[in-house]
Amino acid sequence: MKIMTCPLNGPRNISEFSYGGEVRARPRPGADPAVVADYLFHKTNQPDVVREWWCHVPTSYWFIAERHLATDQILRTYPAAEYLDQEAQP
Amino acid sequence: MPLALLKAGFRDRSKPPPRELPATPELKKSYDVVIIGAGGHGLAAAYNLAKTWGIKSVAVLDKGYIGGGNTARNTAIVRANYLTPEGVAFYKESMGLFETLSQELDFNVMYTRKNHLTLGHTDAAMRTMRWRAEVNKHLGVASEVIDAKQVAEIEPRLNMSDAVRYPILGALYHPVGGTARHDAVAWGYAIRAAQMGVEIHQLTEVTGLEVTGDKVTAVHTNRGTVQAGRVLQAVAGASSHVAKMAGLRLAIRTIPLQACVSQPVKPIINAVVVSGSLHCYIWQSQRGELVMGGAVDPYPLWSTRSSLEFKEGLMGHMLELFPFLSEVRMMRQWAGMSDMTPDFAPIMGKTHLANYYIDAGWGTYGFKATPVSGKRMAECVATDTTPDIIKPFRHDRFTRFEQVGEAGAASVGS
């Protein structure tokens, strides 16, 4: 059983979580369609550490995990607010 | 064939048997074409470049061994009953090539028709199957919707009870769908390509690409640097990694796909049985093993590890279809790294660089495409024009919101 640590619920079986994709900066409203397409479809997808959205399904709690895509090691998980605050900064 | 067997029987045993595939040679300074990845796709492209287009200065580089990637790991199902007209036309051409591949390569690839059945368990699934059957028939692919009684006649061991979560209402029946020996496809192409002068370099990892202006000029490897006239990448699970060396971002996620086989048993299952609702499929190999697989893992990973979760989930569903399997032991389990696109269609053809070509996005379904992709990518590289049949799969389709939408036909990994 692989364990993931949810910032809200603590360590849980990874089968309780749902993967939500790479964390990417969202295009601004009115952005060029090509920019939106890039955001939607193109992935970084490298065998390296990535930031990802995850959801603890039983509690519908979304958060961010830093995970190594080649080793599956989960380096850090933290509340989404930490990232969203950064993104909101000019 | 029997004559060849007789000759082999009488050969001089004091000498080692002749080697069909040459050992990895020294890397030359330059080649007309460098192909990255010696899976079925890379090797088939090399074979076609030499055979059809007379381009013999070709090096195929692989960081591992021939056909050791997903080519070695797939469950060998070949079929053409896809959903979109673009997909059906493409896979139909591949099936046509499979019919005569053993003769073409003079190497037995064991293509066998096996009555491919895609089970429908809900009204919605039956509706999609009717749609698929009509598209298939329109394009000349043998494919029809059959009812539960006919399903039971073709595959009598199936559990037809309606006291289960997903009773079987009918199926999409594809008589020419079946299997071919995956390793033999890679070896056959490799041997014949090598006989025409193609060099196959195993244990040769591409570590970087030198891009000058709009061209790739050199390929860096762990065994030195080579110049290349044209470069084709065909590295499946590692597509995003190699594409990045050429400055290309892809609509691909690398997600493991797992499979397993049971201990060998006497012939008991005739068809290839696929269930979309139960996310599983099964067929019996010539050796008697029951070959089973399911959907991709729940999240991306660049690894070929196996998991208990996969096995548990798969068996839970499989037992609903074939309860007798509870008596059968599992023998082996493995995984491959699937290069998944959002529309379940491949990425093929030219790129933003003038002499760099891509063959990727083969996800859970690319083995069956090996012959056609080899043929068409060779044409694309040799003529520097994109053949019509692969135009819908161009890499920049996502930027223009022109996805192919094959999801309805390819969601269980076959």
Ligand SMILES: Cc1cc2nc3c(=O)[nH]c(=O)nc-3n(C[C@H](O)[C@H](O)[C@H](O)COP(=O)(O)OP(=O)(O)OC[C@H]3O[C@@H](n4cnc5c(N)ncnc54)[C@H](O)[C@@H]3O)c2cc1C
């Ligand atoms: C479990 C499983 C079941 C499947 N079942 C089916 C099926 O039933 N039917 C079907 O049609 N398809 C199936 N598939 C999909 C199919 O296996 C693949 O789509 C297909 O084999 C891809 O072939 P390829 O030649 O493109 O890639 P591969 O065979 O993976 O070859 C790519 C090669 O590139 C090499 N490489 C990677 N990086 C580098 C580098 N930097 N330098 C040099 N070489 C490199 C690798 O070593 C590898 O040998 C399945 C896949 C899996 C994993």
